[in-house]
Amino acid sequence: MTPEQIALIQQSFAKVAPISEQAAVLFYDRLFEVAPSVRAMFPEDMTEQRKKLMGMLAAVVGGLSNLDSILPAASALAKRHVAYGAVAEHYPVVGATLLWTLEKGLGEAWTPELAKAWTDAYGVLSGYMMSEAYGAQPQAAE
Template sequence: MTERQILLVKNSWSYVIVKSEEAGQLFYHRLFEIAPELKSLFKSEPKGQSRKLINMVTLMVSKLQKLDEIQGEIKSLATRHHKYGVDPAYYRIVGAAFLWTLQQGLKDKWNEELEEAWVDMYAVISNAMIKNQQAVAA
């Protein structure tokens, strides 16, 4: 990711975090709308799950310039995802729901440049997750 993309992601996330509970609920509603088969993977109550999502994204956004500092968290999260039965193909579906959520929440702030920055950010994180998840499975 470029420095500009990192700045765009961080600035836009500051708007989303203000309405984090709403964003989390919107994300899961959209995810289960486009992939109802994934609902069985989530055992905790929706509010708690939303908080976990927002907290993890906040951590990752805050460390975009120093991703090496959160490799342990990424590996731990990937290990948990493996235990839950998450298929690497699900990351594409989750990414689509997440980008849709950002677009809904950011409204007129959302544009092509911002979308590209978030797509790149999600690719960096999800690729690291998939790589770690595959290592756990091996």
Template structure:
């Protein structure tokens, strides 16, 4: 990611942060529209889950310029998600839901440059999470 992409993410996140609760609701609505089979992986009441999602996104945005702090936390998140049953293909669905949410929440502010920035950030973070998830799966298999 380059500095311009990070700036686009930071600026667009400032627009999303005030609407965090509805944005989280949009995200989960989109996620389950894209893949209804994911619904059982989540609690019935998504309010707490939505807050966690928005906190995680806020953490990522706040630390994009500090990869030494960001990437270990994202790696740990990926290892935890593997334990929840998250599979490789789920990352694509989550990425689509994120972009649809941003498009809906940002409206005209979701420019091609902003979309490209979020796609780049998500691709990097998803890769880090997947690698960590594979490591935790391998460790579990060795322990069994």
């Protein structure tokens, strides 16, 4: 991620933060629509879960300029998710759902450049989290 991408992500998230409750509702409604099997991993009352999601996103977005500062929490989160039943195949679905939610929440402010910045950030973090949760990814032969 470039410093410009980090700035774009942080600026866009500042626009989402005031509507965080609605954004979290959009996110989980969409997630359960596209991946209904994951619904069983969550509590019936999603109020606290929605707050946790937005708090985690705020911490990650705030820490993008110093990635090492957020990696320990990302590692712990990834390992907890394994205990909840999360598998590697869930990560792309969650990523697509996050991007969809941001696009809906930001409307016209969602540009191809912003989409790429968020996609790159999610790719870096989800790749790290999957390696922490499920072990190192196989290396290509040289």
